Amino acid sequence: MxxxxxxxxxxxxxxxxxxxxxxxxxxxxxxxxxxxxxxxxPFQEGDASAEAITRSFRKEIFMSESGMAITGQGKETLERNDAWVQILDENGKQIYGYRVPLEAKTKYTPMDVVQTYKYMEKELMSTVFIGEKQGNGERYSYLIGFQNPYLERNILxxxxxxxxxxxxxxxxxxxxxxxxxxxxxxxxxxxxxxxxxxxxIEGIKQLAHKNYQVRYETKGIYKDVFYNVNVLTEELQASELERKKLDRMKEEWIANISHDIKTPLASIQGYAEMMRDKDYDFTAEEMRDYAEIIERKSHYLKDVIEDLNLSTRLRNKGLTLNLKSVNIVSLVRNAVIDTLNDTRYGSRNIDFRYSDEMILVEADDILIRRAVANLIYNAVVHNDEDVAVEVSVEKERDFVRIAVEDHGTGIKKEELERIFDRYYRGTSTGELHKGSGLGMAIAHDIVKTHGGEIHVESELRSGTRIEILLHT
Incomplete structure (x- = not known):
């Protein structure tokens, strides 16, 4: 360019x-x-000029039996140029003439010759040029007059x-x-x-002031520049819309997470104040119940803080992977068992299948287990208790496929595009299962950090399938 x-x-x-x-x-x-x-x-030169015709005319003059004469070619030249000729002897007397005007002299003195050459003859209406011809030991002069009223000669x-x-x-x-x-x-x-x-320049100023309506017709010598400015405008406009959408999501997430944090904090604060108050006389069993509630709420808050920390480190590439050879089948099985051991999901139907007993993958086992657990948790909390969840591990050529599938409520199309966004929390999440809203984003970032791929397919009221592909 x-x-x-x-x-x-x-x-x-x-x-x-x-x-x-x-x-x-x-x-x-x-x-x-x-x-x-x-x-x-007036300034004509070359073979067609009057002077050139006069100089070359001597070739057309020859001696005949009756005296001097001119050739037929000479006569044709004179007629074509509207000219006449007089041939004079050494005494200035005319011995031959062709097309000579009646007013012309028949004998010229040296002064007459000079005057005739220098000035246009008004009586003859001719501009006269002089030449010389030698023959029979004598020198003859000839005058050629051009009767062209526009032809003039000046002595400079x-x-x-x-x-x-x-x-x-x-x-x-x-x-x-x-x-x-x-x-x-x-x-x-x-x-x-x-x-x-x-x-x-004016368009760039508009872009600097966040006016993204600038458009140019791509033509002329700067058509490539116009095209790139249009592309830049579209990208800036899309980025601005994405930024506004992200800001709205952050605001919604902050509002939701603030509301969710207030509830366990209120419980912790309330029970702690009751336990400290001397007016209350609690039994040992009641104290243990209150302490259990405080502990459970504290774990919830701890999980939220850990999610925030982990998400930030993954996005900022500030997390160092502890890679080692891991049996991915055993890892996914343990994630399923951990979910079933949770008292809230112990009654859920989670089916686990695998193609090989031993499938080794170079990975950070803690992070991959966290990603798989998040997917299983997502499938559980977004569906009814009677919906079965299928978890499978299959080895295909040089990669392993981990799939979490259910046949439950599915995900709306507009939500499907945002499922891996930070701060996004699905609308079908139950009140008892509110989290940080970072679970799916964390799973996505963990897989990407390992150089893998994660895909989701879903249809409303038909179920959802999420796959993780990791290289073996």
Missing amino acids: KWRLTGRYLASVVLIVVIVIFINILVVAGIFIQQSQSPQY TYDIRKVGRFLQVGILTVLCVDGFIALCIAYLFSKRLTRPLSAL
């Missing part, structure tokens, strides 16, 4: 120079073309110093004119080049 723009600027400069040179060449060429094509042009005398100054002024004038032409052309080209740049 950079070289393309540079090339266009260079091309514009070269084009300006070429145009100016072309104008100069065109003017000079026009002068010469007009000279060569128009016999009436000049001072070389004045001519030098004139040439200096002329060259300076030409340079000024060429410079003016170049400036005009450069101005037109600069307007063409800078007008889109002004629009681009």
Whole structure:
């Protein structure tokens, strides 16, 4: 892109120079073309000029028995150029004439010859040129008169110093004119080049002020720039919408988690105050019940804090994996057993299947177990108690597939896109199973940190299937 723009600027400069040179060449060429094509042009040169015709006419003069004469070609030349000829002897007397006007003299003195050559003969309406022909040991003069009223001849005398100054002024004038032409052309080209740049600068200012409605038509020399600005606008607009959506989710999550934390804190604070109050006389059994409630609520708060810490470290890549060879089948089986050992989910139907008894994977066993447990927990809390959950481990070529599937309520399409977002908590979560809202996001980040993949498929009222793919 950079070289393309540079090339266009260079091309514009070269084009300006070429145009100016072309104008100069065109003017000079026009002068010469007009000279060569128009016999009436006053500065005509070459074979068609009057002087050239006069010089070459001696070839058309020859000695005949009756004296001097001209060839047929000579007569044709005179007729074509509307001219006449007189041949004079050494005494200035006419010895031959062709198409000579009646008013012409038949004898010329040396002064007459000079006057005839220097000035246009008004009586003859002719401009006369003089030539010489030698023959038979004698010298003959001939006068050729051109009856062209536009043809003039002037005798020029000049001072070389004045001519030098004139040439200096002329060259300076030409340079000024060429410079003016170049400036005009450069101005037109600069307007063409800078007008889109002004629009681009204004558009970038709008983007800086978070106005993402900037759109350009992709045409002209900056079409690639316009296209990239449009792409940038779309990306910034999408990022802004995503940021606003994330902010809303954070606000909702903070509101929800604050509400959820207040409940166990209120229980802990209430029971602690009751146990400390001297007005109450609790039995040892009651004290143990209250202590159990406080302990359970404390564990809940601890889990929330650990989830926050783990999620932050995973997202910021601040967690170092403790990789080792792990039997993934045993790991997933233990995660299933831990879920069933939870008194809240002991009655749930969780089926575990596997393709091989031993499938080794290089992984951080604690984190992978946490990810699998989160998926199982998600399948349990989002479905009714009679919904069965199927957990399977299968080895396929060079990777292992861990799947958690249920045939329960499923996930709405609009929620399916957000299931792995931080702070998102599904709407079907029961009141008794409120968590930090980071479980699925943590599972996703753990799998990605291990270089694996995680996919979810779900259909409302048909169930959900979440798969983890890890390289063996």
